[in-house]
Amino acid sequence: MKYELVSGFETHIELQTKTKIFCGCTTQFGGEPNTHCCPVCIGLPGTLPVLNREVVRFAIKAGLAVHGEIASVAKMDRKNYCYPDLSKAYQISQLYAPLIIGGYVELSSGKKIRLHHIHIEEDAGKLIHRHGDTYVDYNRGGVPLIEIVSEPDIRSVDEAREYVEKLQQVMRYIGISDCRMQEGSMRCDVNVSVRPEGSETFGTRTEIKNMNSITNIVKAMEYEYDRQVDLIESGGKVVQETLRYDDVSGTTSSMRSKEDAHDYRYFRDPDLVTINIPREEVEALRAEMPELPADKCRRYIDALGIPEKDAQLLTKYRRISEFFDAAIEGVKSPKTVSNFIIGQMFRRAETESDKEQFDLPTTPQQLNALVKLLDSGKIRNNLAKATLEKMLDTGKPATDFISESDMGGVDDNALLALCKAAIEGNAKAVADFRGGKEKALKALVGNVMKNSRGKADAQAAEAKIKELLG
Amino acid sequence: MVTREDVENIALLSKLFVPEEELDGLTKSMQEIIDFADAINNAPASAEGFDCINNLSNVFREDEVVPSYPSEEILRNAPAQAEDHFLVRNRE
Known part of the structure; x- marks a missing residue:
């Protein structure tokens, strides 16, 4: 039985x-x-x-x-x-x-x-x-x-x-x-x-x-x-x-x-x-109540587009959700902020009590500033990730680790030149792409990214290359 | 009926010392207390009537720390103590 x-x-x-x-x-x-x-x-x-x-x-x-x-x-x-x-x-x-x-x-x-x-x-x-x-x-x-x-x-x-x-x-x-x-x-x-x-x-x-x-x-x-x-x-x-x-x-x-x-x-x-x-x-006491975790979790999913699993991780501890709430202020994609917190910051708060305190050297305002640099296209994701690690090591703001030249980005003329160079130097990839291999495009974009030291916008580069080969 | 022996027993259980000459008076007092309780038991009033003390409600303290007592003071009446603890001896 x-x-x-x-x-x-x-x-x-x-x-x-x-x-x-x-x-x-x-x-x-x-x-x-x-x-x-x-x-x-x-x-x-x-x-x-x-x-x-x-x-x-x-x-x-x-x-x-x-x-x-x-x-x-x-x-x-x-x-x-x-x-x-x-x-x-x-x-x-x-x-x-x-x-x-x-x-x-x-x-x-x-x-x-x-x-x-x-x-x-x-x-x-x-x-x-x-x-x-x-x-x-x-x-x-x-x-x-x-x-x-x-x-x-x-x-x-x-x-x-x-x-x-x-x-x-x-x-x-x-x-x-x-x-x-x-x-x-x-x-x-x-x-x-x-x-x-x-x-x-x-x-x-x-x-x-x-x-x-x-x-x-x-x-x-x-x-x-x-x-x-x-x-x-x-x-x-x-x-x-x-x-x-x-x-x-x-x-x-x-x-x-x-x-x-x-x-x-x-x-x-x-x-x-x-x-x-x-x-x-x-x-009066009801008015003093903070937003409860279940409500917060629902809001992150419905209003901010955070995947359910991530929303649960963010709301498990109050301090973490408060950190997130402060860090998303005015950013384009809250999910980017969530990815940084879950992907990189969680590793530095290993124990339950660490997560409860969530007292890391980087403030929500500093993370917010970093994500805004990313939003504005001034820096790329890889640089942002590496910068966040340095910020977490030192407690210093993003601007301490990103030089003016890093932030310059790549203007349209420079991007055009980089794309042209990539096409000229990679005849095989160009031929493959023209032969119907979509994947070959990646190699060309990769070349642009490499020669711009990661500063170019990969999506813009892809569009430009397509246009040039079009 | 409350007897002198009852009072002696209660005193023993309460760890109180009662002089011989007070036993009769205390026996009488104890009887009166029991009678009073019986009177309450026999009263027809509703349970609500007994429920509140002088119709008081909402007597609160604010959550403010006041100094505690030194442990010597706290332990002063302890029948046995050791290392700043109350000591309960295992009689088994």
């Missing part, structure tokens, strides 16, 4: 606010242990948490970016559990009235992965297990998170990968998080179940906790799919449980025993008042 994979994601994203969600301690990553803490975020009795306004704004932006409905009224709840990463023995989160309801992430296939909701909550502290004891650092405790809960709409590991990448991309675009999975500012809990192909009912699901790389998500889902299918095929039953993925062995294992099933006893947090979100505020 063939089995279908069914998966839903819970994605935690750390918000880039300056301070924690309920107190004024810094959210800066790292720091000496327990130095970014105060009585509120270590949960001392008698302290009063007060919600950071920016957290609400960032969450609303996240909601707008994924087409969610922004609630008019939202509330904070306590999720009770006893574990040393939370000193209060509860996490302040949202269950009954989250900030964002619904929404979706659209994949390149056009399929929409629906979202159930997005809520805000506090992050827990960091535990270090050493010599059988647990060392607790609460610097991360109270850092604001949004949790994006999807519907079980994902049907393959490829869809899972694209879903995570799309979320990462859009959240970075709107500037609410750096979404670095390795550093833990984006983490996924992955629900996986299988069912016979064609079946309408869901199978029993397992949840793989705290995945911190896309590669591991894919591997863990593949492993878990195989494990569940094997189990069912051999007459067994999938047990609903929480799993941990071990990337060394490439296997999943149970984190908690079944009898330890959680009852979080959620209830309204009496310390925190109701959040009312006026529609005007939502509209």
